[in-house]
Amino acid sequence: MAVPTLTAEQKSEALKKAHAVRSQRTQLRNQLKTGAVSVEAVLNRMDDEVVRGMKVLYLLESLPKVGKRTARRIMADIGIDESRRLQGLGSRQRDALVAKLT
Template identity: 85%
Template sequence: MAVPTLTQEQKQEALKKAHAIRSSRTQLRNQLKSGVITVETVLNREDEIVKGMRVLYLLESLPKVGKRTARRIMADIGIDESRRLQGLGSRQRDALLSKLT
């Protein structure tokens, strides 16, 4: 499949959109770390910001959960480290919620 050729305007729009999504994810991670929102709230959201977020980054954003703990939780549940939230199955979501609550 060939990569589509984009005009300069289309490239700029794509860059703006990507920057906005990254900024929103950073805000979301900060809210998780400070306890303003919960993991359950994030998992129930169905927007583009949450769907593309990696599960590992979500877990690392939680208070008192570092890289090793996040990887251990994912290994216990059977979630690959590269998995994004949109790719989680219902059993994986339920197991993740029960492990964290």
């Protein structure tokens, strides 16, 4: 499949959209770090583009007292691949994740 050719204006709009999503994702990670929002609340927002595109590993690493090793261990225990995004989680994996973290 050929990659579509974008005009300069389309590229600019795509870059703006990507920047906005990254900024919102950073805000969400900061809210997770401070405890202002819970993992369960984030997983209930699966209709949000910002949440759907976030990697599970980044979500876990954003939690207080959870580093890279702990996040990877949690994912391995549940059976989630390290490259998985939140939109790719099944309902059982989401439930197991919430149960493990609460």
